[in-house]
Amino acid sequence: MGLKCKDLVGLHHVTAQEIELILDTAAPMKEIIKRNIKKVPTLRGRTVLTVFYEASTRTRTSFELAAKYLSADTVGIAAATSSVSKGESLKDTALNIAAMGADVIVLRHPMAGAAELLARTLNVSVINAGDGAHEHPTQALLDLFTVREKKGRLAGLKVAIVGDILHSRVARSDIWGYTKMGAEVCVAGPATLIPPGIEKMGVRVCASLEEALEGADVINILRIQLERQQQGLFPSLREYSRIFGINSDRLKMAAPDALVMHPGPMNRGVEISPEVAYGLQSVINEQVTNGVAVRMALLYLLIGGSA
Amino acid sequence: MSLLIKGGSVVDPVAGVVSEKDILVVDGKIAGSGFNLKKADARVLDAAGKLVTPGLIDMHVHLREPGFEAKETIYTGTRAAARGGFTAVACMPNTRPVADNAAIITSIVNRAAADGAVRVYPVGAITGGSLGMEMAEMGDMKESGAVAFSDDGVPVINPCLLRRAMQYARMLDRVIISHCEDKNLADGGFMHEGYVSTILGLQGIPAAAEEVMVARDILLAEETGCRLHIAHVSTAGSVRLLREAKSRGVKVTAEATPHHFTLTDQSVIGYDTSTKVNPPLRTAEDVAEIRKGLADGTIDVIATDHAPHTAEEKDVEYERAPFGMVGLETAVGLVWTELVAGGVLTPVQAITKMTLNPAKVLGLPKGTLEAGADADITIIDPAAVWTVDPAQFAGKGRNTPFAGRVLQGLPYATIVCGQLVMREGKFFSA
16 A cells, blocks of 8 residues: 555646556556456455546446456446436535445546545545546556556656647646656647646647657647637637648657557547557557556555455 | 724824824714823723724625625625724625616615614616616616726626716716626636646636726726726736826726735635635736735725625535635735735725725725714724634625634724724624
């Protein structure tokens, strides 16, 4: 055991040692996923609740499988079919859920700070599965795990994060995670989608996509939402794709063995071309497998030792 | 009925001096001041070691009545004012219904006369329902007691309408109080746009959202000759625009709140919804410029923008919480701790910005302890050190980011029209 906090709300306040511990713990967890019988009794009798106020395929399934592989019981609550639709507040919903005896609450919520509100309110562990544009720490942990597994290290790597940084909780968690682990991070995207003061997070803001890709060891491509164009943040998806889309020509500007990553869901043909998404340098599917391993590690570290 | 306040340091904003003397109050008026005053039948109030000032005036509060009585009422809000050392408040018209006609202004005046612990001066809306579509009946409201006009809470977006409202308000000799916020630039944001909004993932409100409206309103005031008062100045850029306008002789005044001269956007880290306020808490550079503006006279008035909300409304996700924090019961402590002890203002300057200056902006014969004036008096213990405890508040709202903060400077007594309303946190009725 070595996590200071009962919760994981974000990577901003997690130390490099704690990140290292989670990644080290995830490696043997990945072995379990590869077995024919994917079940160990570690969390038998513990309960993990997934509370999702936003649509999700990957993250929710990943958490539920992670819990099940460790023999925890899981219950999923979707906001659309719960008392939330009757106007119950987040705090009251959470107090009720906790009163039923959950050990961990995994929360996905469209508003920044929702996980912190829950963590402050409840005695049980809260894992942030994405809160607004704030953080998505388990996505960053699986990104770090994937890169470390492929490259053998994180320190000294050159990481490019490309796209809608402004609205991306993945970008924020990635930036905290990569920089804490000693990687060099640069960001590129339309000027309207680069949030103010981001350089104070320890990243370099590139004037162009080409500058960011130059010699990059890792390219993290973010999803661009059509909604942002409708909000007037850039002129058209066509132009976005032409200036910031990653295709095989642009990929050549990066290091020859650069990893291509995407948190999903992808808009193929917009921020990423199909040949890059399914190309040899893409680790997008492995990210998904590693997501389960990292979440198993996290559940184990948060509630595994104190049954 | 006579009251003799003995041995205090009397602050005179008109003469700009502090002097130790006694003040005699007879029948609700200041009867005189001097050394060793005596009056056989007078009740004596010992003010040794304390400051005796004209009654403090908060020209920007939300009393919430009618319509939002769960947040605050005229009864509770005026007691919060009295406990905070204020003898008078101007209440903003964003009630339900909006105070945009003479009947509602009259009902507020009547309710304040019946329930109020301190004087209440209603502010009328500039436009019907504060919707920014057409002028409200400002003339009628003036007759009924409206001291100023404002659509506070929202800006008058249409500059043509605001220009005409200024021409009209000038005719009525009433000030327009402007809530400067370009709604398109604010774009539904929740806090100041900058590094902190970036790491918290909360949509930001850029400083420019305020500044472009300050600039616009100054130009319209200059052209129409209307008196303009800029509410709750929050950015360095606004202070510079005001300084420049004043140097050209534009009839513009401005106020700053204790939270905007004390806190920065760093307070939002942790998503405490009591820090959610409009305009938002800005940066250390903005706080420094506001303090400079207070010191050099660019900012004339200290007002609280007291905005109570219920615990249920604030105990939600940051984005869902309403904007606003309470301020009446912490104002004197923050002014003394941050500005006077902090070396920004002298005691006389600080008191002037809470008495004579707001009286001048609103055109009220207040802010003085000269013989013949209404006996609205505040007594402050400038040395008292205390801890903010929202559970002790007389107002209904507990939404303050200052809970637990240790402050120096505490209102000791509040006297309205010669009547002792509050002493040492306890209330007395006439």
